[in-house]
Amino acid sequence: MPKKRIITSSEAINEATIIAMKKDKNVYVIGEGVNDPKEIFGTTKNLKKIFGKKRVIETPISENGMTGLCIGSAMMGLKPIQVHQRVDFALLALEQIINNCAKAFFVSNSKHTVPIVIRLIIGRGWGQGPMHSQILDSLFAQIPGLKVIMPSMPRDFKGMMLSAIKDPNPVIVLEHRWLHNIKGSVPKKFYSQNINKPxxxxxxxxxxxxxxxxxxxxxxxxxxxxxxxxxxxxxxxxxxxxxxxxxxxxxxxxxxxxxxxxxxxxxxxxxxxxxxxxxxxxxxxxxxxxxxxxxxxxxxxxxxxxxxxxxxxxxxxxxxxxxxxxxxxxxxxxxxKKLKNNIPIDVPDLSFKGPF
Amino acid sequence: MISNNNLKSLYKDILKIRIVEEGISDRYSEQEMRCPIHLSIGQEAIAVGVCKNLNDKDQIVSNHRCHAHYIAKGGDINKMINEFYGNSDGCTGGRGGSMHLFDQNKGVLSSVPIVSSAIPLGVGAGFYFKYNKQNNVAVIFLGDAAIEEGVFYESLNYAKILSLPILFVCENNLFSCFTDIKERQPKNLIKKISKTFDIKTSFLDGNDTINIFNKTKKIISEIKKNKQPQFILLDTFRMFEHCGPNKDDYLNYRNPKLIKKWDKNCPLKKMEKLLISKKILSLKQISDIKDKYKVKIDNIFKKCRKKKFKGPNLKEIKLYA
CATH class of the missing domain: 3.40.50.920 (Rossmann fold)
Incomplete structure (x- = not known):
């Protein structure tokens, strides 16, 4: 048995993105902060270096407009991966997500597909509070036409991301911030994973x-x-x-x-x-x-x-x-009594020092 | 100088749109076209003047008042009228009705009836052209009320930042439903707004088909050459109610003098006058063209009305691709 390769979930997301972008030149990454020094908690690391600004696109603070741009470009044949650093910011884009993104396939009599991946990061802890930690899974799940996934293991973050990018439908990825640093065994190669059932x-x-x-x-x-x-x-x-x-x-x-x-x-x-x-x-x-x-x-x-x-x-x-x-x-x-209780409740573990 | 053939072709497109829309208006009370309709009667010059300069790969996006844009861009009239009757042969298979007209083959990317909602989709089409280094243009048709929505500014801003090949066409018909633009916007806001984004802006008479055609010809070639968005603002007027088959001037929300002024300025009448005065077409020829189109379009209405809805049933409709 070859030794298992252990990486974090954020590394797995990063790896999936790089593989997908290498495989398909229509895949691009767009969002507020995708090119900044923090690189969306490491998930967009090196993307600009490898693929350039043309495919890794920093945006103005215009969530609804940027989502519409992604949808329009997806109707034309591109495959955007849009990133929001918090679910809460994406609420400004609900109009485009619910009206155009979710319904384009239906309202075009199945002619338009919208192969877009929208990554929404869920905050928790360190006082994130009412507008930096909403999850809203059932809100998105209420909309016919959207797929909604919430990976938990590093292996799934990679496999499900790759499947989501390949999928011709809009996929909302709910990404828990406390899972980014979780380590696990992740195959190095390309693989896809079911995004149709639990x-x-x-x-x-x-x-x-x-x-x-x-x-x-x-x-x-x-x-x-x-x-x-x-x-x-x-x-x-x-x-x-x-x-x-x-x-x-x-x-x-x-x-x-x-x-x-x-x-x-x-x-x-x-x-x-x-x-x-x-x-x-x-x-x-x-x-x-x-x-x-x-x-x-x-x-x-x-x-x-x-x-x-x-x-x-x-x-x-x-x-x-x-x-x-x-x-x-x-x-x-x-x-x-057997439960370990030495960890403050607002961090996932003692090593976690942010950024949140 | 515009050729006689182009003049005739512009006229025929306006006429086609007018006959389709009058056809809707005449038949709407039969209650067989069971979807909301927003007639473009009076506003056809903009759609025709702009779209005549586009090819099938250029994309347009439109709004609730999309009939004229769809036809002017070459959208399939048969599929459009089928859609009004709710038939499975409609351009959206009966899923969207009159407010979601699109034609993939002709570059009618999408029509969206939520004010401003299609604007960023058009920016996305422009983004696609830039991404693929494709020398086409995306045209975004919007109304005066669209500039009251936040996403309009987001779109204008980013189209400029990214230098996208986009033409924003703002049709100012002065009223949003019943509400006068004066009650909605500071004076002249609409004239200044695109300029503040450093986007080249032109002001045109929205009912002067030939001028619109000539000017947008130049503008579109500039956009394709310079890869910079531009904006045109055109004043125009809808002669019918906001939504429905009738005139609603008995409600007195618009000044009768204004209505009279715009009625005189009807793009169809203006074109006919011009064609006759320039002796490009005679009265008789105009009347023959009208009859020919009327018969053709009447037949489409008749056929569509008779059609039976041929599935799929609701359970067979796929939610995902």
């Missing part, structure tokens, strides 16, 4: 867990504790939010009889609400206990860590939800 990454018997983004890592981190209690679960990485394909989740729940969905975004009207609805429509009779949704409370993100403490679900909330659904609540205090 990825089942663990098999077990007691319950079904659906999570994505940073939450998925938290589930993986408490896995050992759960296994030591004899608890095993099916785990789905909902890294493809739209098209929302729930067939495999439904089959899993038919087997386990229990489901916990962890939303990256709001619990209220979140993706989990739709998944649980489909479970109740398709296999209510198989449920051994009430379905459980975990997600953000229905309020803007507070800046201070003293309030943000209760805002995001964490390993403890997830662990407790699992123990509750399995009626093992009496073990809570014992198991909670």
């Amino acid at each position: 990825n089942k990454i663990k098999n077990g018997k007691d319950l079904t867990i659906v999570a994505n983004g940073y939450n998925l890592l938290e589930v993986l981190e408490i896995q050992k504790i759960l296994n030591s209690e004899g608890i095993s679960f099916d785990l789905f990485d909902l890294n493809v939010i739209q098209p929302l394909n729930t067939d495999s989740i439904i089959s899993s729940v038919k087997k386990t009889g229990r489901i916990i969905v962890i939303d990256s975004g709001f619990k209220n009207l979140g993706i989990g609400s739709e998944i649980v609805t489909r479970i109740s429509e398709n296999c209510l009779e198989n449920l051994k206990s009430k379905p459980v949704r975990i997600g953000l409370p229905f309020m803007p993100t507070p800046s201070t860590r003293f309030l943000a403490n209760n805002y995001y679900p964490n390993k403890k909330t997830i662990l407790c939800a699992i123990l509750d659904i399995l009626k093992k609540g009496k073990n809570k205090i014992k198991l909670e």
